[in-house]
Amino acid sequence: MPTYRPAPVQFISGSGCRLTDVNGKSYLDFLSGIAVTSLGHAHPAIRDAVTEQVAKLLHVSNLFETGLNEEVAGTLDRLIGDGKPAGGKVFFTNSGAESNECALKLARRYGGPGRYAVVSAYGSFHGRTLATLHATGQPTKHEPFAPLPEGFRHVAYGDISALDHALDGSVVAAVLLECIEGEGGVIPAPPGYLKAVRKLCDERNILMMLDEVQTGLGRTGRWFAFQHEGIVPDVVTMAKSLGNGMPVGACWAKAEVAEAFQVGDHGTTYGGQPLAMSAVRATLQTMIELDTPRLATRQGAYLRAAVEGLSGVSSVRGAGLLLGAVLEEGIDAAAVVNHALGLGLVLNSPVPGVIRLVPPLIVTQDECDEAVKILGEAIQSVKTQESRATS
Numbered sequence: 398m399p400t401y402r403p404a405p406v407q408f409i410s411g412s413g414c415r416l417t418d419v420n421g422k423s424y425l426d427f428l429s430g431i432a433v434t435s436l437g438h439a440h441p442a443i444r445d446a447v448t449e450q451v452a453k454l455l456h457v458s459n460l461f462e463t464g465l466n467e468e469v470a471g472t473l474d475r476l477i478g479d480g481k482p483a484g485g486k487v488f489f490t491n492s493g494a495e496s497n498e499c500a501l502k503l504a505r506r507y508g509g510p511g512r513y514a515v516v517s518a519y520g521s522f523h524g525r526t527l528a529t530l531h532a533t534g535q536p537t538k539h540e541p542f543a544p545l546p547e548g549f550r551h552v553a554y555g556d557i558s559a560l561d562h563a564l565d566g567s568v569v570a571a572v573l574l575e576c577i578e579g580e581g582g583v584i585p586a587p588p589g590y591l592k593a594v595r596k597l598c599d600e601r602n603i604l605m606m607l608d609e610v611q612t613g614l615g616r617t618g619r620w621f622a623f624q625h626e627g628i629v630p631d632v633v634t635m636a637k638s639l640g641n642g643m644p645v646g647a648c649w650a651k652a653e654v655a656e657a658f659q660v661g662d663h664g665t666t667y668g669g670q671p672l673a674m675s676a677v678r679a680t681l682q683t684m685i686e687l688d689t690p691r692l693a694t695r696q697g698a699y700l701r702a703a704v705e706g707l708s709g710v711s712s713v714r715g716a717g718l719l720l721g722a723v724l725e726e727g728i729d730a731a732a733v734v735n736h737a738l739g740l741g742l743v744l745n746s747p748v749p750g751v752i753r754l755v756p757p758l759i760v761t762q763d764e765c766d767e768a769v770k771i772l773g774e775a776i777q778s779v780k781t782q783e784s785r786a787t788s
């Protein structure tokens with residue numbers, strides 16, 4: 398179906414931070430499948446785990462145990478607690494959208510009759526199911542699919558006063574936010590904002606739900622981005638790098654919140670199945686061994702400084718290895734991305750004027766240098782073309 402533009406490149410293999418196309422050309426991957434392959438392509442630990450599991454057991458449904466789910470859920474709970482058990486429970490899904498869908502249903506179940514509304518932020522992105530689409534704070538994405546499910550309100554991101562006015566405790570069950578709006582242009586929450594949200598939610602008995610689909614699991618320099626603010630949300634959703642390319646997601650909730658779900662309230666045929674869990678277990682074990690938050694902090698600082706020094710870049714925002722290069726006014730970010738691809742660098746532009754850089758967390762300084770060199774060449778080429786077009 399024509400839901401994506403024709404692909405400019407056909408990739409057939411990858412290794413580490415590099416991809417190879419059908420013609421044998423090599424590319425540096427600074428998109429990571431949109432923040433998915435955080436351990437790079439064809440990582441041997443994930444490859445071996447999945448290969449071994451394929452030969453043993455692929456699927457039995459959630460009517461039976463397979464021995465992997467509790468172990469993986471326990472690891473995620475410890476990472477949520479920054480090394481100590483956080484006391485929560487996990488529902489495994491197949492994607493970020495499904496993780497957020499689970500969170501939305503859980504919020505309504507926990508809120509009880511009459512408390513069904515969820516407040517989210519403009520510029521956010523939470524998925525493309527009908528409910529998560531309405532939670533997404535981008536009205537232009539809503540219009541083709543109206544009417545959308547009821548019960549969603551949007552406020553300006555980072556504006557605690559606007560959120561305060563929207564939190565009618567008689568009908569609002571939860572707040573759903575990103576710590577950094579990735580698809581919105583890599584926009585971090587203002588310092589102190591999440592703490593203030595936590596306080597408001599506590600005062601009004603409203604769930605604080607954080608979408609860490611893009612920011613979670615080391616990407617920002619902590620296991621989860623909310624840890625930078627020293628808070629603990631009630632619900633955390635994740636996916637993307639969880640399986641390093643395996644379609645898998647998870648919704649974590651504090652035990653007292655998770656217990657709102659009763660048998661039969663929610664389910665999924667493929668969520669938590671053995672192949673996905675084998676990939677997740679290997680991914681998390683490897684991330685812990687490598688201390689990927691430390692890698693993201695170190696390499697992120699190096700990459701940020703290098704990109705900030707490029708002509709044509711006005712600023713760089715984000716955290717760790719989730720960075721948005723804001724181009725000088727008038728420079729076409731999409732054209733820069735296309736030109737960089739031709740030079741062997743994979744990037745994308747989530748919004749006009751911004752280039753997102755999300756390389757694997759195992760990226761080296763040499764690879765950062767190579768990428769920045771290509772990005773600089775692409776920006777200058779586009780500036781030259783635009784100058785000629787206007788002269």
